[in-house]
Amino acid sequence: MTRVAEVMPGYGYGDATLTASPVTLEELEQLKITVGLTGDDERYLRLAGEVLTGQTTPIVLHWRSQIIAHIPHLARHSRALDGSPLPAYLAASNLRFEQWILDTCLRPYDRTWLDYQHEIALRHTSAKKNQTDGAPSTPFVPLRDVLGFVAVMNDTIRPYLAAKGHAPAEVEGMHRAWCRAIQLQVALWAKAYGGGEW
Amino acid sequence: MTRVAEVMPGYGYGDATLTASPVTLEELEQLKITVGLTGDDERYLRLAGEVLTGQTTPIVLHWRSQIIAHIPHLARHSRALDGSPLPAYLAASNLRFEQWILDTCLRPYDRTWLDYQHEIALRHTSAKKNQTDGAPSTPFVPLRDVLGFVAVMNDTIRPYLAAKGHAPAEVEGMHRAWCRAIQLQVALWAKAYGGGEW
Numbered sequence: 001m002t003r004v005a006e007v008m009p010g011y012g013y014g015d016a017t018l019t020a021s022p023v024t025l026e027e028l029e030q031l032k033i034t035v036g037l038t039g040d041d042e043r044y045l046r047l048a049g050e051v052l053t054g055q056t057t058p059i060v061l062h063w064r065s066q067i068i069a070h071i072p073h074l075a076r077h078s079r080a081l082d083g084s085p086l087p088a089y090l091a092a093s094n095l096r097f098e099q100w101i102l103d104t105c106l107r108p109y110d111r112t113w114l115d116y117q118h119e120i121a122l123r124h125t126s127a128k129k130n131q132t133d134g135a136p137s138t139p140f141v142p143l144r145d146v147l148g149f150v151a152v153m154n155d156t157i158r159p160y161l162a163a164k165g166h167a168p169a170e171v172e173g174m175h176r177a178w179c180r181a182i183q184l185q186v187a188l189w190a191k192a193y194g195g196g197e198w
Numbered sequence: 199m200t201r202v203a204e205v206m207p208g209y210g211y212g213d214a215t216l217t218a219s220p221v222t223l224e225e226l227e228q229l230k231i232t233v234g235l236t237g238d239d240e241r242y243l244r245l246a247g248e249v250l251t252g253q254t255t256p257i258v259l260h261w262r263s264q265i266i267a268h269i270p271h272l273a274r275h276s277r278a279l280d281g282s283p284l285p286a287y288l289a290a291s292n293l294r295f296e297q298w299i300l301d302t303c304l305r306p307y308d309r310t311w312l313d314y315q316h317e318i319a320l321r322h323t324s325a326k327k328n329q330t331d332g333a334p335s336t337p338f339v340p341l342r343d344v345l346g347f348v349a350v351m352n353d354t355i356r357p358y359l360a361a362k363g364h365a366p367a368e369v370e371g372m373h374r375a376w377c378r379a380i381q382l383q384v385a386l387w388a389k390a391y392g393g394g395e396w
Binding site for chain 2: 144150180
């Protein structure tokens with residue numbers, strides 16, 4: 001598996017200690033159908049993974065420094081409650097954010113992946129936010145902001161998908177697959193926020 | 199306001215009897231920022247509204263007949279519990295679905311709009327599903343499917359945005375604005391599903 005760094009504090013993909021996702025594999029298969037994710041998309045995701053490998057640092061910097069840092073109601077989730085920076089927390093979570101990009105593209109969407117999706121989701125809720133890094137930050141990231149920021153990620157990822165000279169139709173295919181994969185993931189994450197009719 | 203039909207049973211935009219949205223205008227403004235919705239996008243949404251006017255019937259047929267009808271776990275929400283069709287329910291909700299496309303593009307996102315967003319959301323949950331039409335259908339549409347189907351709507355709307363001969367950059371602008379507006383709306387709808395950390 002392609003890793004963005006040898007050491008990634010708190011990156012727990014495949015850890016046996018993780019809480020199992022309450023989502024069944026059948027629900028996952030249905031959700032793939034809902035978002036329209038096909039075998040073609042899976043191939044395009046692999047291609048996107050190759051294209052994005054080596055670009056995850058500028059992508060996450062783009063999201064964090066050029067966008068989130070300028071939006072106080074989002075930036076606060078990586079900061080202390082008084083607004084002061086938490087550089088170690090930000091650095092560790094940025095590295096995991098980078099790896100998430102590659103995992104989105106290159107991991108098989110199986111039980112292990114599903115369990116780590118649940119872990120990612122829990123780390124945005126009061127069940128687990130801050131715990132991994134011992135960070136004195138906000139208690140949770142509101143679901144609405146997790147869902148909403150998808151629009152920004154989907155929009156801004158496009159030039160990075162085009163950065164290695166693929167034909168427009170291939171870039172389009174990678175982007176379509178990316179958007180479907182992200183919508184699949186946030187739909188999964190919503191489960192951890194606890195509404196009864198997930 | 200452009201209407202897709204003179205008579206739209208159950209279309210309650212602006213009705214004084216609606217439950218007020220629990221979302222504040224300040225939260226709405228923040229959410230616009232989260233999804234990246236700008237003044238430019240608002241202009242592109244108006245243009246999209248002009249372009250999509252007259253096309254809402256084929257768009258909704260595309261979504262309902264070509265896609266949802268072939269996905270049993272989605273199609274069942276417009277059917278009786280035994281799977282038999284409910285033509286009157288489907289017809290009425292299709293008409294509201296059509297109008298929702300135009301409302302997405304042409305309505306100002308104000309308190310009235312926010313209250314109707316909440317009404318739309320409630321009509322997907324057990325709080326209000328089926329009530330408007332007295333339909334004996336499924337008790338709710340799972341949040342995951344509402345969130346997931348966004349990927350399909352965003353993808354399939356594009357040719358309709360291009361159907362009236364606008365320049366590629368304008369089509370792109372309309373599509374970007376559409377995607378942001380839809381992500382904003384599903385983030386709002388998630389509130390009605392009752393997770394505590396919305």
